[in-house]
Amino acid sequence: MPYRPTERTEARKARTRERIVAAALEQLGDGGYASAAIQPIAARAGIATGSVYRHFESKAELAAEVFRRAAAPELDAVAAATADDGRPARERIAAAAETFARRALAGPTQAYALLAEPVDPAVEAERLAFRRGYRDVFVRTIEQGIERGELPPCDTETVGAAIVGALGEALVGPLSHPRRDEEALVATLVDFCMNALPSPVHRPSSIV
Secondary structure (H helix, E strand, C coil): CCCCCCHHHHHHHHHHHHHHHHHHHHHHHHHCHHHCCHHHHHHHHCCCHHHHCCCCCCHHHHHHHHHHHHHHHHHHHHHHHCCCCCCCHHHHHHHHHHHHHHHHHHCHHHHHHHHCCCCCHHHHHHHHHHHHHHHHHHHHHHHHHHHCCCCCCCCHHHHHHHHHHHHHHHHHHHHHCCCCCHHHHHHHHHHHHHHHCCCCCCCCCCCC
């Protein structure tokens, strides 16, 4: 008779898997992907090194899962900053850019790992997927601004992708070598994103 895992067994496996992921996330935050070898992750999780491979077929599979877990809250925060709550599109884009920058600067080691650290192809694929997610957040907000007459028509996908690319590239240096004047950096990045948007639509005043 074939073995069938019980609910208790499956629950225990799920808990152990989550402990591994949590330990890997801590390791990522402390030292980036370069430090996230299986042995220190297993030690943090309180399990044998070989036990990790019962839950993940390879280090690359674990690294990709960790990237998804670490990156998802960052994307959610940027999306929340552009919430369609009555603010003009330009104001929401500015809020998203500021959120992106401030959250990255608050956790520079993890942010650098998510944005630029050399990684396995499996992780790079996740990185590209999340980059498209950020682009889509900006594109959606710009399109709403166009629909409401706040912004003129433009190539929204190119503008959105350019904003995301510029934010990520501009932060790589500061994340690697922290600087004191973070407020000036954030302000510059927000101004850059505002200048990247098409000029607002100015309607002529009616003559009475």
